[in-house]
Amino acid sequence: MELNLTRVDYFQVGLTSPRCLRVLPSGAPKNQQKVVVGDHDGMVQLFNMKHGEVQFGFRTDTPKSISRLELGGALGTVKDKVFVSSGNEVRGYTKKGKQFLGFDTNLTEEIKSMHISGSDLLVCGDYVYNHYHDCQDSNYYLAADMINDVITLPVEKCEYLKATLFADQMKYLVPVLACEDRLLRVMRDSEVLYSVELPSPPSTLQLFYNDGGENGDQLLYGTSDGKIGLVQLGRGSASHRWVCESGSSAGNASTLRHGGITCMDHHDMTGDGVRDLLVGRDDGSIEVFSYEDGDESEPVLRFSMACSESVTSVQGGVVGNAGYDEIVASTYTGWIFGVTSEPMDRHMTSESGVVHISQDSKHKIQRLRTEIDELQQRVLSERDQYQAATQSTFPGISAVPFFSVNDRMTLNRSDASYLLSLEVQTAIDNVLLQSDVPIDLLDVEKNSAVVSYSTCDPDSGNFLLATYRCQANTTRLEVRIRTIEGQYGTLQSYITPRLQPKCCQVRQYRIKPLSLHSRIHNFDPNRPYNILTLKGQFTLPEIHAWVVFCLPELPERTPAGDQAEFTFVSTFLDTQLQCVYGAGEAVFKSDNISTISILKDVLSKKGTRKKVRLDISCEVSEESVVHALHLLHPRLEAQLMLAKQVM
Numbered sequence: 001m002e003l004n005l006t007r008v009d010y011f012q013v014g015l016t017s018p019r020c021l022r023v024l025p026s027g028a029p030k031n032q033q034k035v036v037v038g039d040h041d042g043m044v045q046l047f048n049m050k051h052g053e054v055q056f057g058f059r060t061d062t063p064k065s066i067s068r069l070e071l072g073g074a075l076g077t078v079k080d081k082v083f084v085s086s087g088n089e090v091r092g093y094t095k096k097g098k099q100f101l102g103f104d105t106n107l108t109e110e111i112k113s114m115h116i117s118g119s120d121l122l123v124c125g126d127y128v129y130n131h132y133h134d135c136q137d138s139n140y141y142l143a144a145d146m147i148n149d150v151i152t153l154p155v156e157k158c159e160y161l162k163a164t165l166f167a168d169q170m171k172y173l174v175p176v177l178a179c180e181d182r183l184l185r186v187m188r189d190s191e192v193l194y195s196v197e198l199p200s201p202p203s204t205l206q207l208f209y210n211d212g213g214e215n216g217d218q219l220l221y222g223t224s225d226g227k228i229g230l231v232q233l234g235r236g237s238a239s240h241r242w243v244c245e246s247g248s249s250a251g252n253a254s255t256l257r258h259g260g261i262t263c264m265d266h267h268d269m270t271g272d273g274v275r276d277l278l279v280g281r282d283d284g285s286i287e288v289f290s291y292e293d294g295d296e297s298e299p300v301l302r303f304s305m306a307c308s309e310s311v312t313s314v315q316g317g318v319v320g321n322a323g324y325d326e327i328v329a330s331t332y333t334g335w336i337f338g339v340t341s342e343p344m345d346r347h348m349t350s351e352s353g354v355v356h357i358s359q360d361s362k363h364k365i366q367r368l369r370t371e372i373d374e375l376q377q378r379v380l381s382e383r384d385q386y387q388a389a390t391q392s393t394f395p396g397i398s399a400v401p402f403f404s405v406n407d408r409m410t411l412n413r414s415d416a417s418y419l420l421s422l423e424v425q426t427a428i429d430n431v432l433l434q435s436d437v438p439i440d441l442l443d444v445e446k447n448s449a450v451v452s453y454s455t456c457d458p459d460s461g462n463f464l465l466a467t468y469r470c471q472a473n474t475t476r477l478e479v480r481i482r483t484i485e486g487q488y489g490t491l492q493s494y495i496t497p498r499l500q501p502k503c504c505q506v507r508q509y510r511i512k513p514l515s516l517h518s519r520i521h522n523f524d525p526n527r528p529y530n531i532l533t534l535k536g537q538f539t540l541p542e543i544h545a546w547v548v549f550c551l552p553e554l555p556e557r558t559p560a561g562d563q564a565e566f567t568f569v570s571t572f573l574d575t576q577l578q579c580v581y582g583a584g585e586a587v588f589k590s591d592n593i594s595t596i597s598i599l600k601d602v603l604s605k606k607g608t609r610k611k612v613r614l615d616i617s618c619e620v621s622e623e624s625v626v627h628a629l630h631l632l633h634p635r636l637e638a639q640l641m642l643a644k645q646v647m
Contacts, residue, residue: 003269003288003303005327005339008320010047011054013334014039015404015425018204018262020069021313021330024095025078033317034095035328037336038066038084040404044093046082049320052364058097062086064110072116075156083121085111090121103135115175117152122175124150127557129177129187139190145181145555151205152176153233157216174233176219178202180555182519184221186233196238197521200225200413201553206264208295209275218295222261224410226281230295242298244289259283259310259421260410267316269325269341270302278327280311282408282421283446284476286329286339309333309475310406310423332406333425333475386500400503405495409481409509411552416516416571417442418481420493420509427498428470431477435464437489437511442480449477464491485572486598488513512552513602514577514595517568519553523578528623530596532588534603535615540564540583546606547579547586550599570595573631591624 021037024046034048034057042064046057064087072092073079082093083101087110092101105111109125116122121132124147131139153174175187184196184205200223208218208230217233218241230241259281266275269288277289277299284307289299309331319328319338326340357365406423422431431449433441441451441464454465468477481491491509496502534543541558548554551568558564563582569575575592586603590596600616607614 003341004343005269005288005303005305005341006343007305007307007337007339008326009335009337010049011336013037013045013330013336014041014043015065015332016040016312016330016334017065017067018312020066020084021315021328021336022069022071022082023315023317023319023328024071024080026318030318030323032322033319035315035317035319035336036069036082036095037313037330038062038069039334040065042066042086044069044082044084046095046097052320052360057095058093060093060097060099062089062091064089067111068114070114070116072118075118083114083116085114085123087111090114090123103132105130105132113147113149115150115152117155117173120152120173122150122152124177127555129175131173131175139187141177141187141190141192142560143177143179143185144559145179145183147177147179148201148203149178149205150175151178151207151219153219154207154212154216157212176205176233178205178221180553182521184219184231184238186238194236194238196231196233198223198229199243200227203261204263206266208266210266213295220264220277222264222279224260225412226258226260228261228264228277228279228289228299232295241295244298258285262311263313265315267325267327269316269327271325276302276316278314278316280314280329282310283478284309284311284331286311286314286327288327305339307331307335307337308473309335310421332423400501401499403497403499403503403505405505405507407493407507411516411518411571413518413571416482418483418515419444420479420481420491421476422479422493422495422507423476424495424497425475427473427475428477429496429498430470431468431479431496432494433464433466433468433479433491434462434494435489435491435511436461437487437491438463438484439491439511440482441466442482444478444480447478449474483511483515485514485516485594486601487511488515488602513550513598514568515552516570516572517551517577517595518571520567520569520576523567524576527576527591528621528627529578529589529591530593530621530624531619532590532596532600533617533619534581534586534588534607535584536607536612538584538607538610538612538614540581542610542612543581543583543586546603547581549606550602551577551579573628573635575628575631591621592628593620593624594628596620 016039024034026033034046036046038044042062045059047054066084066086068085070083071079072081072083080095084091088105088107090103093099105123107125109128111123113124119134123130126146127143129141177185180201182198182201186193202221203224204222206220208220212218219231221229229243231238262282263280265278269276279287286305288303290302291299311329312332313330315328319326320340321342324340324342326338328338330336404425409418409420411418449468449470452467456462456465489511491511493507494504496504544558566579568577577590577595580587588599
């Protein structure tokens with residue numbers, strides 16, 4: 001069944017964080033529902049649509065920006081209570097706007113993710129997980145890497161888990177943490193019961209069918225590189241049901257890479273009685289997937305649309321008009337809009353080539369024109385006042401406007417390149433990229449900006465100077481970058497928006513010596529390895545800082561314990577690297593001698609700079625050279641074939 005959905009804009013709020021919009025449940029199916037949203041200005045707003053107009057139920061302010069918004073209520077009842085996290089506080093509101101909860105968690109970190117289950121509150125900062133029961137501190141955990149999301153399996157449905165995991169306890173809450181080190185950590189009180197390895201870093205979690213499936217033990221995850229997967233959590237381990245690769249449709253993989261997953265929800269958009277999967281991505285895509293075989297196989301893409309900004313929330317419901325299902329979405333810059341199944345031509349009739357518009361549509365068009373005229377007059381008035389103030393004889397201040405930048409630089413394992421995405425709350429005029437190391441800029445299909453290169457002097461430490469001139473109303477820019485391992489330095493982006501007076505923000509990104517390596521958790525001991533051993537008077541935090549300088553995807557915080565162990569794979573050659581280090585000694589194993597050489601060079605420089613005497617020994621395996629060449633041979637053949645085809 002083909003979906004025909006149309007975008008309808010509602011209004012704009014401030015900047016929004018992921019998953020800060022929720023649709024409140026309705027008393028009856030197909031009835032209009034209310035929507036609540038929180039933004040970076042600290043404003044919580046509840047609204048509904050009436051005769052095409054936005055009607056606000058309540059508006060309330062919080063002192064800090066809102067990082068997460070969740071719905072809650074007593075177990076077994078309708079979840080119509082609104083909970084928002086702001087700084088390290090959690091506030092609760094009724095659907096009438098009355099505040100009934102103001103809870104200071106006393107966390108040293110700001111709350112980044114939150115989940116509500118009955119009287120249980122789960123909050124996470126960057127590394128800290130806290131569980132509160134009736135606002136009393138119950139459990140605590142310090143994660144080894146950053147926590148991106150938290151969720152619990154539904155207590156109402158987890159009969160299987162009650163009987164297995166918690167047979168001896170009255171408490172059977174099953175929290176799951178999505179961590180940056182490609183692991184789902186299933187918690188039991190303050191300890192990790194077991195971990196589930198994922199193909200990529202998870203960015204968001206969602207219960208299957210919004211209720212965990214038949215037994216309440218099925219969990220969906222979305223990753224930062226666009227994958228969607230389903231896992232079933234068992235007694236002591238989890239089983240992977242399927243993984244939907246980015247850009248796949250109806251089981252056929254596409255070469256077009258989609259953005260990372262920011263939010264997911266389930267709602268029946270096709271009208272077949274089965275909830276469909278709604279997905280929002282950071283590249284502005286909104287997608288609808290159908291489960292043709294339930295949880296047995298990966299879902300099939302039914303609908304996709306793109307907007308020019310990253311999507312922060314998607315929710316299914318009936319909002320615009322009764323009887324018409326729609327997807328309510330929010331973007332980074334605060335646009336709240338619906339993607340509705342309501343036919344837009346139902347308000348128009350055509351006779352003899354003449355289009356007749358309904359009276360309601362005429363009134364709506366007239367109101368919009370009046371609003372546009374008023375806004376234009378206000379802009380002209382403010383501009384005149386500013387010009388008069390700058391030309392006044394009295395001493396004045398020309399304030400540089402502040403603008404927020406949402407940026408990330410992520411490694412794509414499929415083609416061994418980095419994707420730099422820059423998003424600004426206003427239109428971008430141009431972006432200047434400067435690098436002090438050799439890098440290549442690759443083509444991006446979605447990028448409509450015009451790029452121009454300037455001549456550089458490598459002797460002065462300047463290897464790249466490129467300017468991207470954006471088209472009008474462009475708020476998001478993507479740049480794909482290919483780095484060279486062994487060459488390390490800094491990439492700087494100078495972002496200039498279309499604002500007066502002219503201003504610019506500078507963002508820096510470190511290009512690491514082994515920039516094309518990615519974290520894994522399985523080490524193959526059967527390969528021929530070269531071994532690099534370092535001994536000296538260094539501490540664990542010192543050697544960890546040196547390793548973080550060399551390799552990506554590592555936590556800045558020093559691991560707990562006396563020893564740390566990490567495993568990496570080269571996204572370019574598929575060679576492996578194992579790092580085992582502690583105070584006074586570090587051992588690195590790799591089947592690529594170039595990797596060992598780069599590490600030896602960088603770590604010896606770090607030790608010399610810190611005036612730490614290092615005893616360095618290296619065991620070279622001649623078999624590893626042949627092994628690495630065998631891995632490189634297919635890539636060289638592919639490049640040679642491509643060159644012949646070009647000729």
